[in-house]
Amino acid sequence: MHFTTPVELSKGLPSITHAQQLLLMGSCFAENIGTLLKDNSFHCDVNPFGILYNPFSISEALKEILAGKQYTEDDLFFFRDCWHSPMHHGMFSAASVDEVLRQINDRLLQAHDRMEHTDWLLLTWGTAYVYQQKDTGRIVSNCHKQPEGSFSRRMLAVDEIVREYTLLLEELRKRNSGLKVLFTVSPIRHIRDGLHANQLSKATLLLAIEQLQTAFPDFVFYFPSYEIVLDELRDYRFYTDDMLHPSPVAIRYLWERFSEVFFSDETKKIMEECESIRKALAHRPFHPDSEEHKRFLGQIVLKIERLNGKYPYLEFE
Known part of the structure; x- marks a missing residue:
């Protein structure tokens, strides 16, 4: 007797290894997976713009990374005692314009320098709804609690997402012929859209990804995080108290399913050794x-040195 409906995972997908460079962008689900990858000593750059939710904001951020854009005060606005970027998450906002520019430009430069060496680009789309500034028509990544009357809200169409990403993927591949792109749809429910509208939004994202996979079958892939939570973890106990975000147990389960598809036996073995080192470092001594x-610390250092001797590309924080 089966008590779940398992989601079939694709077979024979390219592996993700510790020797590769990864860039993760998108919703807070990208942050969750990115944190686990970093914990396991993968080379990761996670959300250089902070959390982004819609496909167009992610696309614009990638274009700015490719161009090596450097922000100036003209790219920011002042609201409620802080300077903000409409392209960035509130974590970049600050009372000092110089501080905001320093944070933004440091992260942009870091992402730009690594872009041509990136092996995997992991993009997590959260919603097809976007907010456009009424005076400019520009789609913003974050409204920063400005009055709703300053924006118009609409849902992107499948065709316009596909058009935008067809051009972007062609440019990315032209600059980095070895790049592989992995799409996933965030399992987080956007309740503010309404439950029915949230389903329409997720369906729009899924249809767009399907078309992109068909157009670029050699380097565009999909991981069904949304489907796994809905079908394999179909119970509110797998959500946090807000009933919208996956719980730590659900995230760990998604990580295990992700590992099944993308990690070789050797990679899993390295992860086990990294886990052992991380647990040892987290130990708080009485004396x-x-x-x-x-x-005890000397033994940990020796273990790290032995592991780095065998796998010199590992990252330990």
């Missing part, structure tokens, strides 16, 4: 100045 604890 941190004792000789016993110093010997």
